Amino acid sequence: MPTMNEAQMKAITAGDGPALVLAGAGSGKTRVIVERIVWLIEERGVDPRNILALTFTNRAAAEMKSRIAARLGVERLATWVGTYHSFGLFVLRREMERLGRPKNFTVFDDGDQLSLMKRLVKGLSAGSTKVSPREALSWISRLKQETEEPGDEESLNEEDAVFRELWPKYHHALEKARAVDFDDLLGLPAKLFGEDDEVREKYRRRYTHILVDEYQDTNRVQYLIAKELSGEGGNLFVVGDEDQSIYSWRGADITNILDFEKDFPGAATFRLEQNYRSTKAILAAANAVVACNVERLGKTLWSDQEGGDRVGYCLVADGGAEARWVVDTIAKRGFEPRSTAILYRTNGQARAMEEAFRRKGLAYIVVGGIKFFARKEIKDLLCYLRILINPVDGESLRRIVNIPPRGIGGTTLEEVNSISERRGIPMLEAMREMAEDLAHSARARNAAAAFVALIDTLALKAGSDSVESILEAVLEATGYRDYVQHSDEKDFRARLEVVDEFIASCAEFDERDEGGLEIFLQDLALVSDTEGYSNETPAVALMTCHSAKGLEFDNVFLIGMEEGYLPHGIAAESDEDVEEERRLCYVAMTRARKTLLLSGAETRVVFGEGRDRTPSRFIDEIPEGQLEKVASEEAATRGRARPSAPRAAEGELRMGAKVRHGTFGKGTVMYTSGSGKKLKVRIRFDSGMSRQFMVSAAPLEILEGKRK
């Protein structure tokens, strides 16, 4: 990849004081941060430990880390490079006691927040307006990210009144469980830096140089953290692109980047408008779309990469046809899987794609979506582990107190809750009292006593052992494996597999980190599922447009170019929201290096029924000369018999082919039987086990041995 010239790079990276780099898509903005850090260390002699680099995703942090380390030629980097949230957690662990709270707090992820809020909404008085727990959470979260608290002004909106009623209940529950949510990870440190001079000075001395990536995505709290730490005229170096601001729904405040020069007087501003990633054809189309936005500073990216195809657009019959068109095109044009991506607006769109990939026997990987640690089995076990570290975490207790079933149902639990509220003691202690109190039934007392004894026994282990062995003890003492095995006949193997995977990740943590269970649990809340993916993965990547930010691919399919998806239906009403959808479209389009193919369907099954669809307005915004209408083969031969997809798979799944099964791992095809939809294969797995599968139903991925 061509890069910006030395002189230009020097001008940007060699400097003191605050600086803003407005860097367009594909202009090499990560490199700017890397070079600035290298310059600080090598030319300025800044101690690497005094530098703090903040990103938004772990993936971006990992990439930045390895690039800096490579440039410096060191094995271990002393510079703190990580996400804003992990930095917040890092600060909280050290300073929690200053806030008058113990260190063994629980970090609640979105799932924890949701179940808590569901309960609170249910508990509202009967006359209250019905509100959705999700909306209540985002209302609260928005205020917290803007560092505000609900005021007492008379609100005209009934919903807001309910949200305001939920606010103290929610925070009381968090405090009672000794838990913090995602927003607290930033909000509490920001509060400390703002109010405690001693703490602020300590961190200012420690981090003399601060760098922020994707500055357009920062919210108010993140802005405050950067400002407090960098101090007057401090060394704050931020990089961002207002055209790629796609996280306003998460609290990102675009004025942070727009007002940077005002907030940090004397700031140097640089603009990077040359794109080194995409062809002229792709960039022209993407520019045309984003140029339709009114609210922008207006910068025009250019590329000197001639050649390449015009951007393609294929209008297909329905969702199934779209998926087949994608996989057929990949096969026909010989796109290399590792440098090909399918991007979509909503996670639900992945399903049809996955099916098409499986049928075709093409390797794919879905990035993001349902998180591994959010799966039921993992969540159950996590909640056990949390209680061992933080025995007052009643929210986690609620989840697992009757898993596996041990005779503590809703009625008993409510009784425990009322003891807990009445006496002002944690749930676990309430259960201890219940077990002793003859006023309760013998059945309830015995069940409560057994649970308390179970937790007490496990808690003894939790202090000293490795995470893996504590987890094994939990599995053993609770009989969790038996529970999984007997609770659901159908997919218990896959679920046991999930448990084993979790054990493996605990063991991995034990090897890597000395922190023990407390650290393990707190870190886990910040782990996202997109981290496992890199461009090295030999598979076509399927992900949302949001997840694709920061990545690039030779070939990009942007599917579902229809009103309702992109722009999303929920955003259609406000111009502001449509502009963000347009930026999202721009982000997705500019992921492509060589080929960009768009698609949309005429009809699609939504909510169980077929509906007519309208092509996205963003398609119309691309000048006609820059868009090539392509027809799917299917449309061209419509009416004629189409060779069925399983036949294609049959040819590829011949004897000796190496495959990977979603549950059992790698194996070799021993023989095939049947044909078409009934095609069966017997596979011997590397573990020695052999099994037979229906190709049409099994999660098989062909690794090698495809038809020559």
Next chain:
DNA sequence: GAGCGAAACGAGGAT
């Protein structure tokens, strides 16, 4: 309190 089948309900993006 547990287990089952029926009914109702719910899909935006994610650190």
Next chain:
DNA sequence: CGTTTCGCTC
């Protein structure tokens, strides 16, 4: 269409 909640019976 897939998942969660409801409501009944044991």
